[in-house]
Amino acid sequence: MVWEMLFSIFIFPGYAxxxxxxxxxxxxxxxxxxxxxxxxxxxxVGPAGILQPLADFIKLLSKEDIVPTGASRAVLTLGPILLVxxxxxxxxxxxxxxxxxxxxxxxSLVAILFILVITAILVFLIGWASANVxxxxxxxxxxxxxxxxxxxxxxxxxxxxxxxxSLCVSAIYERQxxxxxxxxxxxxxxxxxxxxxxxxxxLAELERxxxxxxxxxxxxxxxxxxxxxxxxxxxxxxxxxxxxxxxxGLTASLYLGDPWSxxxxxxxxxSFVLKTLAxxxxxxxxxxxxxxxxxxxxxxxxxxxxxxxSLGLLLxxxxxxxxxx
Amino acid sequence: xxxxxxxRASSPWIxxxxxxxxxxxDIEVVAALTPRFDIERFGVxxxxxxxxxDVLIVTGPVTRESRDRLIRIYQQMPEPKFxxxxxxxxxxxxxxxxxxxxxxxxxxxxxxxxxxxxxxPPKPEAIIDGLAMLLKKVRGGR
Numbered sequence: 135m136v137w138e139m140l141f142s143i144f145i146f147p148g149y150a151x152x153x154x155x156x157x158x159x160x161x162x163x164x165x166x167x168x169x170x171x172x173x174x175x176x177x178x179v180g181p182a183g184i185l186q187p188l189a190d191f192i193k194l195l196s197k198e199d200i201v202p203t204g205a206s207r208a209v210l211t212l213g214p215i216l217l218v219x220x221x222x223x224x225x226x227x228x229x230x231x232x233x234x235x236x237x238x239x240x241x242s243l244v245a246i247l248f249i250l251v252i253t254a255i256l257v258f259l260i261g262w263a264s265a266n267v268x269x270x271x272x273x274x275x276x277x278x279x280x281x282x283x284x285x286x287x288x289x290x291x292x293x294x295x296x297x298x299x300s301l302c303v304s305a306i307y308e309r310q311x312x313x314x315x316x317x318x319x320x321x322x323x324x325x326x327x328x329x330x331x332x333x334x335x336x337l338a339e340l341e342r343x344x345x346x347x348x349x350x351x352x353x354x355x356x357x358x359x360x361x362x363x364x365x366x367x368x369x370x371x372x373x374x375x376x377x378x379x380x381x382x383g384l385t386a387s388l389y390l391g392d393p394w395s396x397x398x399x400x401x402x403x404x405s406f407v408l409k410t411l412a413x414x415x416x417x418x419x420x421x422x423x424x425x426x427x428x429x430x431x432x433x434x435x436x437x438x439x440x441x442x443x444s445l446g447l448l449l450x451x452x453x454x455x456x457x458x459x
Numbered sequence: 460x461x462x463x464x465x466x467r468a469s470s471p472w473i474x475x476x477x478x479x480x481x482x483x484x485d486i487e488v489v490a491a492l493t494p495r496f497d498i499e500r501f502g503v504x505x506x507x508x509x510x511x512x513d514v515l516i517v518t519g520p521v522t523r524e525s526r527d528r529l530i531r532i533y534q535q536m537p538e539p540k541f542x543x544x545x546x547x548x549x550x551x552x553x554x555x556x557x558x559x560x561x562x563x564x565x566x567x568x569x570x571x572x573x574x575x576x577x578x579x580p581p582k583p584e585a586i587i588d589g590l591a592m593l594l595k596k597v598r599g600g601r
Contacts (some may be wrong), residue, residue, distance in 0.1 A: 165559065168499065177500035179469040186502050192466035193513070198537035268508075351507035363510045365538040 147230035156375035163418045170422030193367035194432040209263035217373035224249045238304040254280040261358030272357025276348035282436035283338035286444040293328045310391025343421040347429040382413040468598040470502040474512035480519025483580035484546035491583040509535040517565040520548040521553040
């Protein structure tokens with residue numbers, strides 16, 4: 135029992151698996167982007183370049199550590215550590231190897247959304263504490279972006295929760311698996327709209343291509359990451375990968391519940407990994423297709439279209455549920 | 460060569476700085492990143508911030524105007540850092556050597572230049588060759 139517990143915390147679906155998946159997702163992301171652009175992408179480091187993210191990580195760990203004059207050493211130290219620790223914590227709430235997540239309680243969906251807000255605030259703090267004009271500009275943009283995507287993200291995530299009648303991610307997943315619907319258990323059009331909206335907000339949360347104004351390297355050097363070197367940058371890169379994994383996994387477990395994973399326990403991890411990879415590939419593909427939006431365009435899109443749409447979606451889901459029962 | 464040596468030789472992130480080039484070398488450096496040559500195969504990422512970079516690629520003769528900026532950018536990079544001088548001008552000043560406004564090549568200003576890639580401008584193949592030489596040097600220890 136104790137060994138099983140330790141195995142699930144440290145090996146699968148615990149730290150070792152999550153870190154390996156995070157590195158794998160970064161490699162996959164770069165490969166998909168390269169394919170879209172008709173390139174090879176990482177190729178020589180390990181078979182097909184699969185060790186590239188690991189090499190980047192180790193190299194960054196071994197680089198010189200610089201904290202600029204005037205920057206807050208405390209924030210620049212604590213921030214990157216928390217940026218890794220928080221998504222790692224949230225990943226424990228996601229059901230991966232079976233019906234139940236490692237940590238499962240009523241309200242784990244709210245906890246995950248809360249952790250996502252905290253990471254966005256940390257990003258702002260790191261940029262602000264760097265004492266650099268470009269980092270401050272990136273931090274302001276990231277804060278503005280957070281104000282735009284956070285509300286529709288939470289509202290959209292509430293739709294599957296409403297249908298399942300629970301705020302626990304495991305329960306939502308279980309409800310869909312038992313409902314037997316491969317895509318979403320409630321009315322298919324609403325499910326599809328909710329899925330697309332959630333993915334849209336996820337891209338903004340991850341600061342990926344249509345919404346990467348906070349770290350736009352062609353305008354503001356590297357945005358809020360400008361002054362970070364060595365270990366701090368390594369941790370932040372890892373934290374971003376973990377957040378990518380978290381949101382891909384969350385999308386998979388909120389929207390892509392499948393009955394097969396509920397029938398047998400050994401199919402569940404395979405099905406989870408495949409669904410997460412599918413979500414990640416979709417996000418990478420979008421990244422390859424899009425150009426960057428200005429921050430005011432991002433704000434306008436979210437406040438004029440996405441937020442009313444997500445409110446309407448929530449209303450429609452509630453009404454549909456009322457009439458169906 | 461060790462784990463760290465392997466990691467350093469496997470992920471050289473480059474920063475490209477034009478110290479006054481005519482843009483020919485810059486086009487060739489960018490061409491090395493584009494789909495036909497794609498140096499991301501070797502783990503190269505072009506970064507925007509000197510704080511993230513491992514390799515500084517200098518193109519063009521160092522003018523008196525850009526001299527201080529080149530030094531500052533070099534100092535902002537974290538150790539271990541490497542410098543690649545691409546093109547005849549970055550090596551010696553090229554046809555601009557001896558002009559009243561030119562300090563010569565990158566080696567006249569920076570403490571060290573690890574690899575030079577001659578040419579006016581060098582082809583992307585030559586830049587990749589220079590990068591491979593640099594990586595061999597990195598792998599063998601500093």
